[in-house]
Amino acid sequence: MPASTGPHAVVPLAAAVAAEGVAAGDPGRPERGGDVAGRGLPEIRAAVAAALAVVTGLPADDVPWDTGLTALGVTSLEIGRICARLGDALGRPVPISQIYRQRTAAGLAEWIHATDGRPHAAPGEGTEAGDDTRxxxxxxxxxxxxxxxxxxxxxxxxxxxxxxxxxxxxxxxxxxxxxxxxxxxxxxxxxxxxxxxxxxxxxxxxxxxxxxxxxxxxxxxxxxxxxxxxxxxxxxxxxxxxxxxxxxxxxxxxxxxxxxxxxxxxxxxxxxxxxxxxxxxxxxxxxxxxxxxxxxxxxxVAEALEAHLPYVDLDAQREYWRRTINGMTPLEYPGGAEAPRGTPCRMIDLPLPAGLADGVRGLAQRHGVSPFAVYLSAYGQGMAELIGEHDFGVGTPVNRRGNSVLSRAAGCLIDILPLRPRTDPDASPAASIAATAGAVAEAFSAQDLSISEIAGLQLKTESTDRNRMFQTMFVLQDNGLGELALKGLPSQFFRPRYPGVSGEVHAEVWPAAGTHGRLVIGYHPDRTSGAFCTRLAEAMLDRLSGYLA
CATH class of the missing domain: 3.30.559.10 (Chloramphenicol acetyltransferase-like domain)
Known part of the structure; x- marks a missing residue:
């Protein structure tokens, strides 16, 4: 999962790789100057290679150091696992945001070397596992x-x-x-x-x-x-x-x-x-x-969630969000609402075409981006085509499980980011994917601010009962579904009917649910209609099919 703006013309695939990085000179990219207390760069590169090898399956002695990690097929969940393994190996936090900011394995190793020796509290330090303290x-x-x-x-x-x-x-x-x-x-x-x-x-x-x-x-x-x-x-x-x-x-x-x-x-x-x-x-x-x-x-868990903060530039992230979250256009759905205020949410549930999820993974690797960027590009183009507006916000959850303490916990370890992909419905597939990937990368490299603090950076406008940053959510459900392994009792996960959804229009792609996967759109019928959401789902699937043609 990633965010930033990008060009709306035909873009070479190499530009899509670059779009998932952050420009040199960014406040989150440290400049090497003088000796830094801590380990040598070869030791750190070995730790990075070992973490990548375990998570991606690549040989540790054959890591492509200058290739974007998303081009290697690394997902947002795997990025969290890489950070957790590096944290354990090095005895210091490695923020998830820095992997998006540094982009390559070489850049990540250089950044760790530049910041090594910085004082920090170890995740869970001074706290017993299972501590019952409030x-x-x-x-x-x-x-x-x-x-x-x-x-x-x-x-x-x-x-x-x-x-x-x-x-x-x-x-x-x-x-x-x-x-x-x-x-x-x-x-x-x-x-x-x-x-x-x-x-x-x-x-x-x-x-x-x-x-x-x-x-x-x-x-x-x-x-x-x-x-x-x-x-x-x-x-x-x-x-x-x-x-x-x-x-x-x-x-x-x-x-x-x-x-x-x-x-x-x-x-x-x-x-x-x-x-x-x-x-x-x-x-x-x-x-x-x-x-x-x-x-x-x-x-x-609460202490582990804050352990990485000495390693991030929150002021630079605030500046990014000030530039990004103001001035977006609220969604206006053609046809309006289909039910009175307070009507429970309703669902549109469509199967993904056979082979689509595998095709998207391959396309993402060829473009050097994440599958999330490809799906979000198609969703954004479909929405923009239907509503006649391309500058709108999209909310998406981000994973906070960046160390081994958090990887073992059951709890709410996510936050929500407001993406602003500015998806042009007339852009070519390559251009739209590159622009979306760039928008995602920028937002994910500034993910250490909570959604409540980001919301506080909005300019004051007239009061409204709608979320001013985004009215639609988009989620790629590429978490492990959770295998229920009861002895002697074969079981299969199934996606249940949701009691409710948080966004006015809440879209989820389940690439591994069922034989072909599912596209599910939950919506509030007092804001929009099933007819519109069905057209939205079909428009997204049509875009994806066009990408793969």
Whole structure:
């Protein structure tokens, strides 16, 4: 996932590679001057090569040092893993934003060398794993919590994950595994409170009961699961998540899923919770106690989220956002709304054409950009074509799991960035992809400011009930889906019906969901219509097909 502006003419593919970098002389690129206390450059290059080798599968002695990392097929999630491995190897933070800023493995190694020896606190230093001490919420969590306080029945921050299980799980083992998960990941077993500022306090609260239901058919079971997972939470009482399973009478099949308030969960938590739930279930089913190492607690996570800040130039990032977020055009949807105010969200769900996801990955590598940039380019061109305006904002989540403490945690470890790709619907595929990739790279290299601080940099305008930075969200769901590995019970992840969405138009690409992947657009029918969102989905898929032709 990346952001910046770029040309709207035909651009050579080499320019697309350069577009994902940041110009020399940028305040985030340190100048080498004199000796720097710390390791020598050869040692640092060896650590960079080793991290890239583990994450990408490239031989450590054959790293292409001057090729953009996205040109190697490195995704935003893998960039977080590279930072975590480098942090462990070097004993110092490596911010995710610096990989976007430095672009190449050589540039990253030079930057680490230039900043080595800078004082910092190690992630989680002085905090025991699983520490139950109260902890501050991140700015993103604070926004989510305050939205819940004022709209406790709002469903737009429900996160849901579901699996189809062949067979019948051991109900007692599953209930015990739920209890274990509740105690292990303290964001799940916590109260969310306000005293001068919002905070989270792990509490000795009982685990949510495992909802158990029976349905005649699998379709009826999906309806029951969706209904139960869409019930509101009460964060101040520690009502944070809900597990449910539905047995199907007419088939030896069980549907299992959980809903978690977004304040305690993100896409990166899917793999963590699925792994831990599977390990706990298998242990209890065999009469054993799970032997997993303690998970990071809220205070350890809060400290780890700030460990990289001595290594970033926040003033330069503020200047970037001041230049970027003001003056965008609010979206006006042709045809207007299809339902009165307060109508629940609705969904458009289309399969991706066979081979499209693989084609996009190959195209991205040839252009030297990320798959996210290709998908976002097509989405932006499709939207611009339909609304007759190209200078609008697009919100997207960014991964904060840049060290090993955060990679093991279940919690809300994301932020939202407002991208301004200025996508020209008449640009050639190469030009549109390059411009979008440049916009993404610039925004992702300035990702260390929270969305709330970025919002505070907007110029004052007339009051509105709409988000002035963006009204549409775009998400590439390339997180691991989370394999539920219950012994003797084959299972498959399926994308459930969402209880709500946060943006007026919320688009998600699931490249690995089902045989061909899915394009899902959730929308607020009191803002726009299903007819418009269907045309938007079709326009995006048409653009992608044209890119690959």
């Amino acid at each position: 902890a501050p919420l991140s700015p993103t969590q604070t926004f989510m919590f305050m939205k819940h306080v004022f709209k406790p029945d709002d469903l737009s921050l429900h996160s849901v994950r579901c699996w189809r299980i062949e067979g019948r799980p051991d109900r007692a083992a599953l209930a015990a595994a739920v209890e274990y998960l509740h105690r292990r990941h303290r964001y799940l077993s916590a109260e969310y409170l306000f005293q001068e500022q919002p905070y989270v306090r792990p509490a000795d609260l009982p685990a949510p009961p495992l909802g158990a239901f029976l349905a005649d058919t699998e379709e009826e079971a999906k309806d029951v699961l969706a209904r139960e997972l869409a019930k509101p939470f009460r964060l101040v009482r520690g009502d944070v998540w809900r597990p449910v399973f539905v047995a199907v009478r007419q088939a030896h099949v069980t549907l299992f899923g959980y809903a978690v308030h977004h304040v305690a969960f993100d896409g990166g938590s899917s793999e963590v919770l699925a792994h831990d739930l599977s390990a706990a279930y298998n242990a209890y089913a065999e009469g054993r106690t799970p032997g997993l190492e303690p998970a990071p607690g809220p205070r350890e």
